[in-house]
Amino acid sequence: MIVVMQRGATEREINYVVERVQSLGLRPHVIHGTERTVIAAIGDKRDEHRASLESCPGVAEVIPILAPYKVASLEVKPERTVVRVGPFIAGNLHIGVIAGPCSVESEEQTVSTARAVKAAGATALRGGAFKPRTSPYSFQGLKEDGLKILALAREETGLPIVTEVITPADVPVVAQYADILQIGARNMQNYRLLEEAGYAGKPVLLKRGPAATAEELLLAAEYILNTGNHNVILCERGIRTFESHTRYTLSLATVVWLHQRTHLPVIVDPSHGTGHSALVPQMAAAAVAAGADGLIIEVHPRPETALSDGFQSLTFEQFEATMELCRKVAEALGRSLGAAVPATCH
Amino acid sequence: MIVVMQRGATEREINYVVERVQSLGLRPHVIHGTERTVIAAIGDKRDEHRASLESCPGVAEVIPILAPYKVASLEVKPERTVVRVGPFIAGNLHIGVIAGPCSVESEEQTVSTARAVKAAGATALRGGAFKPRTSPYSFQGLKEDGLKILALAREETGLPIVTEVITPADVPVVAQYADILQIGARNMQNYRLLEEAGYAGKPVLLKRGPAATAEELLLAAEYILNTGNHNVILCERGIRTFESHTRYTLSLATVVWLHQRTHLPVIVDPSHGTGHSALVPQMAAAAVAAGADGLIIEVHPRPETALSDGFQSLTFEQFEATMELCRKVAEALGRSLGAAVPATCH
Amino acid sequence: MIVVMQRGATEREINYVVERVQSLGLRPHVIHGTERTVIAAIGDKRDEHRASLESCPGVAEVIPILAPYKVASLEVKPERTVVRVGPFIAGNLHIGVIAGPCSVESEEQTVSTARAVKAAGATALRGGAFKPRTSPYSFQGLKEDGLKILALAREETGLPIVTEVITPADVPVVAQYADILQIGARNMQNYRLLEEAGYAGKPVLLKRGPAATAEELLLAAEYILNTGNHNVILCERGIRTFESHTRYTLSLATVVWLHQRTHLPVIVDPSHGTGHSALVPQMAAAAVAAGADGLIIEVHPRPETALSDGFQSLTFEQFEATMELCRKVAEALGRSLGAAVPATCH
Amino acid sequence: MIVVMQRGATEREINYVVERVQSLGLRPHVIHGTERTVIAAIGDKRDEHRASLESCPGVAEVIPILAPYKVASLEVKPERTVVRVGPFIAGNLHIGVIAGPCSVESEEQTVSTARAVKAAGATALRGGAFKPRTSPYSFQGLKEDGLKILALAREETGLPIVTEVITPADVPVVAQYADILQIGARNMQNYRLLEEAGYAGKPVLLKRGPAATAEELLLAAEYILNTGNHNVILCERGIRTFESHTRYTLSLATVVWLHQRTHLPVIVDPSHGTGHSALVPQMAAAAVAAGADGLIIEVHPRPETALSDGFQSLTFEQFEATMELCRKVAEALGRSLGAAVPATCH
DSSP states (O other), rough: OEEETTOOOOHHHHHHHHOOOOOOTOOEEEEOOOOOEEEESSSSSGGGGGGGGGGGEEEEEOOSSSOOOOTBBBBOOOOOOOETTTTEEEEHHHHHHHEOOOOOOOOHHHHHHHHHHHHHOOOOOESOOOOOSSSSSOOOOHHHHHHHHHHHHHHEEEEEEEEEEOEEEEEEEHHHHHSSEEEEEETTTHHHHHHHHHTTTTTEEEEOOTOOOHHHHHHHHHHHTTTTOOOEEEEEEEOOOOOOSSSSSSSSHHHHHHHBSSSSOEEOHHHHHHOOOGHHHHHHHHHTTTTTSEEEEEEOSSSGSSOGGGGGOOHHHHHHHHHHHHHHHEEEEEEOSOOOOGGGGG | OOOEEEOOOOOOHHHHHHHHHHTTOOEEEEEESSSSSEEEEEEEEEOOGGGGGGGGGEEEEEEOSSOOOHHHHHHOOOOOEEETTTTTTEBBTTTEEEEEEEEEOOOHHHHHHHHHHOOOOOOOOOBBBSSOOSTTTSOOOOOOOHHHHHEEEEEEOOOEEEEESSSGHHHHHHHHHHHHHEEEEEGOHHHHHHHHHTTTOOOOEEEOOOOHHHHHHHHHHHHHHHOOOOEEEEEEOOOOOOOOSSSSBOOOOHHHHTEEEEEESSEHHHHHHHHOOGGGGHHHHHHHHHHOOOEEEEEEEEGGOOSGGGGGGGHHHHHHHHHHHHHHHHHHOOOOEOOOGGGGGG | EEEETTOOOOOHHHHHHHHHHHHHEEEEEEEEOOOOOOEEESOOOOGGGGGGGGSSEEEEEEEEESSSSTTTTTTOOOOOOOEEEEEEEEEEEEEEEEEOOOOOOOOOHHHHHHHHHHTTTTOOEEESSOOOOOOOOOOOOOTHHHHHHHHHHHHHOOEEEEEEEESGGGGGHHHOOSEEEOOOOTTOOOHHHHHHHHTOSSSSSEOOOTTOHHHHHHHHHHHHHTTTOOOOOEEEOOBOOOOOOOSBBHHHHHHHHHHHSSSEEEEOHHHHHHHHHHHHHHHHHHHTTTOSSEEEOOOOOOGGGGGGOGOBOOOOHHHHHHHHHHHHHHHTTEEESSSOOOOGGG | OOEOOTEEEEHHHHHHHHHHHHHTTOEEEEOOOSOOOOEEEEEEEEEEGGGGGGSSTTTTEEEOOSOOOTTBTTOOOOSSSOOOTTTTTEEEEEEEEEEEEEEEEOOHHHHHHHHHHHHOOOOOOEEEESOSSSSTSOOOTTTTHHHHHHHHHHHHOOOEEEEEEEEEGGHHHHHHHHHEEOOOOGGGGGGGHHHHHHTTTTEEEOOOOTTHHHHHHHHHHHHHHTOOOOOOOEEEEOOOOOOOOSSSSSSHHHHHHHHBBBBEEEOHHHHHEEEGGHHHHHHHHHHHHHHHEEEEEBBSSSGGGSSSOOGGOBBBHHHHHHHHHHHHHHHHTTOOOSSOOOOOGG
């Protein structure tokens, strides 16, 4: 941590900061620059209350040097984490593909989608049973009935299930059916939920909040990792910016940045990340080229009748074409995408 | 709702949309423009699944006409809601002032702060007992012990207590002590929490999420209002933008915009909104001038030792000066700020 | 400048950085922390090419300590700059008020507006003759004819003229008529224009770009100040954010932040900053409470017929009411707004 | 254009809007909805002054239906524009590769870089001679001397030159040396510069401003296209968002969005778009996968000594590796990247 004093800070103010640094268990090191004095505070603690130094008289700014996350850090664990659930593998050279409807609406809709995405090479099925909706007047999901339908689709296809849990009290019921628990973007900083999901012991897919920095995403992951659950998948799904031609701004550079700092696999959601089905195929391919360890894509048998997010859902044909596009990129880069697809599918 | 067709959309595509509009219980009205055909869908439903129309072949865009919120709307209830709890009044010409430490750290710290802010004219005491923290390694709050300290401070000063609840399971214990339940910015779209807090029956202070639009804030408020609890206070506390010289960008125009659309009182948090104690006094005054119905301000006896957010906390003296500044603005505009302060305090 | 080495940086990498720091004319100071080594580079130069240190092997990050601006800094010139042009005074306790139409459309429109805003207390007249327009198909301004109309309005009312110059070649003609040259938000980083405007010798009103940080605004001001022209007025007019209910997000905290770092006067444009006439009056009042040294407000005799920006223009009556509101706030804070208005106007 | 009336708008207010619509040469069509009245204004004009309708009493909102750009539109010209200059081809299935230093610093630096990037397959040389710099204290470029060095490098390698022009008065001298004129992000809305550059008759590379929407980029392109110059290349180079781990947020979805609306080629700048050399290779590959028609990449013989932007410049080796990576993706997708590279280079 570096404490930058104001120009003209007095000897007394500098001494006071030196004392405060010592009282926090750190070793102060004073450097007198040409215009300003700077105090380096040496030690291995990251406790946030040091930020209080910014309130000392004469202090201009406090600059942290150490990254605030630990367990998620590549410095701490240099081997990449690979998350595996049945046919689904995310990490290393494997790109896991999660596909399915935004919401589970019916058995027919869900099972037919599961079959179609499996045939195209997906390795997991997504589908929302508990839906967090911006408006209380929107469809809120089929709840446990939805989970049962997902379980049925799994039986039919062998695809593991990825589904969202939106509140701590629902973790037991969701974990009973789901293979991977999804924490949605709105809940990235719902810390009790992160912990409950972590303790459930199943892999957790953690989506980045639309206003969260990449560092905050890693700190949210630490809440889960600290429960002893190391199967955490990070997901870039776009941030809120001034751009209105897309629903969010999908930041693929964040995927690369994360890979250089964390051992956790990072997947990409081009459906929410763009909000328009017409943009999904090429952004999925771009995500693969950027090194994503997986994709999560919304697919619906008939998007124009979907109870949620139809405008960003692919049809079966569009999903199949997207998989072909992504597979070409993955193979060119020496990686494998989703499941091997029987030749007849091509 | 207006459905804009693509240039060159076929008769068949137009007819398909007309049918879909009818099947949603709406009355279609086709307008052939010079370059494009537009279909107005008439009816009073706001159901979100209409957005699925965007997936119909040939559709370029779907534009909603009706605001998605209802109960919070000034069109539905033209009289302003005034929230009153003991000395605290927010709304009409009264500006409620909530002040206190970011976190409850000790009895001495909390009670002394309560006394100081009361003396300066505050009408409610804030203090965090359950703290949602970005990092799992930061101080997480004293939990129920913190609530007990707050209750003690209330006994000493008569100030009602505003404190945050961060997960549905905690609502009963928090509601047992608190006078106003605070929903923090991270939890603005934690819908189960909104509902639980609403059912607790006490006034709810709802903070805007850093990536939430003003419309999404109103929709979140509807989750609470729909529990039958009408004592909802909205709070502008800054949004995430590219600006890094302030912690968030405090959008006072949103206060004015909200006042023109909702009957709910709107308060402002200049402490989180700026993240620097040096910016708080004038932004508090600006909030009053913009018409805010209240202020929520962080105050700490010795900010440089605070366990959280010291850099944005005012000292007692700074808070008193801020109140004087704001009072001048309020009175000039024919409004009253906080409690009447005995002459000897000036 | 602080150079943070990567964890595990080698002795050789550290030595290389030390050498590079010396070769830039700075004094290196190595600090071995618990986890990382940090090298402070001491000296008074701010040259940007030091940033190249970030490319040295083993370097994680380079953190600047000194602010990059100089002449605009309060540290260099602690007395506030006050800009005066006839009745217009911005700075100290005087709030200058610039009002008028977005575009000069006709003599009648401009002169009548000049009279109306003067009667309400404005101290300068704004009006665009050279208009930078997002679309080439929009009205581009009356050019020199517009300037002549402005000069006429000045003759009639005595109000000095503020008008925009959009390209270096136009500076001579604009400076021939204008009293204050306006650099629009799109041109904040049009450096040749900044210099030309500076050399013209008249006061320059510099608007913040919608994606510019406050620090970049100060650096842009330095381009003007370095021509020897010290009459620079900064203008906050909103930044681009995800908020779409306002045209831009007006950041009043930036006004306060600037006042704590620069001696230049800072004014606010609530018309562009919000984009809706209904939001202008209270945001103007909030700007005054935040300490703004001036306001620039769009006024039009009949906004619904304006050739540009009608939606954010006030009518004469709305402007008069806005001035009354702002005057109350200004007087409560011991400051004066615009010109003294004869009693009969109230 | 759709005019949405406020709830409760009077008959008189509606009639007034109808008249105003007619007076603008449009045909009004009134639709009485359940809650609101909406007036469609039919006609083919896009004149912006229609926005003034928003100022009519009783109007809630005006929604444009037609895109404001014309000549750049795919609807107007369905064949893709391909820009060719010597070996450089951008568009169709060809990916043009522009590489070179941020600034021209010396003959040795520029010529050696030109040779290296050519050997790796680049088809054009970039290099700044006139540099727009945030700070007046930063290196401002070698100006015409820099242009001469670029011309020399072209002679040596046959690579066409791409270089920035920052003010209209410089267009003649820059056009005398350059093969492609670059308009930088800061100048995207410097309309006189766009026009001058357009009239120079050489291809123009137009970078998106960091706060500009994709639609505004197209409108800026129209300023150039309207000079009769149809060789315009659009460039996505990142927008300003809250993300601070990258210099800008590179929005690859914008590339896809643009391709669906304009016939102009779209290239990507991963150097400025990320601001870190470590992120450039994979983001270049991702851009290719997203369908970019070209790349512009900063390369420097020794980035840690660069006079500008060293932190985002690739070394020769890194550029060669990046080209190999991108070539794999391009070939997998049936496209060709840069120049064919002699087998010995691999």
